[in-house]
Amino acid sequence: SSELTQDPAVSVALGQTVRITCQGDSLRSYYASWYQQKPGQAPVLVIYGKNNRPSGIPDRFSGSSSGNTASLTITGAQAEDEADYYCNSRDSSGNPWVFGGGTKLTVL
């Protein structure tokens, strides 16, 4: 089982704001990175570090962290944001790195 916990599914109305969270003890001292994966495609990095977006990622994606929780926020969700989202960070139980279980985002 993953040491990073994500809600299995989240939904958001088109154009609204949604927050996807990732909880784990290691997040108190290590930032999470976030990945978007659409069906049949390889994951894509969307947020890393404190709140950094790779080139080409829309600025509606942002990241934050507080205590043992990292968050990915999509401000003004678009239909194309419907995907699975995974967090990744250090693991506090001896596993060098670990992914969260993933959150399936549905845009209504």
Add this chain to the structure above:
Amino acid sequence: EVQLVQSGAEVKKPGESLKISCKGSGYSFTSYWIGWVRQMPGKGLEWMGIIYPGDSDTRYSPSFQGQVTISADKSISTAYLQWSSLKASDTAMYYCARQHIGYSSSHFDYWGQGTLVTVSS
């Protein structure tokens, strides 16, 4: 342009061996970690392990230690993931990705297209 190009899909029988590859281009292959990630059918991403091609320093997830071997040939900018005896439960998509590791964060910035491994009798 940074690219990671993986070898093609494989269909194997239980007990067979397999080595899949990930060729990097467009950057200094020896200066970045390469990680391997498993995705079983309909499931999430699992971090398997990483290698630093510059000196072949390798780290494994405890879940995969002893089950697979990660290696690299820096002369041809290629990383490998291999099995000595496949099981049906190894059926999955396997991705390689370039992993940046910092003091307080890490991330995978470039990903291969994935290699589908099917193990069936």
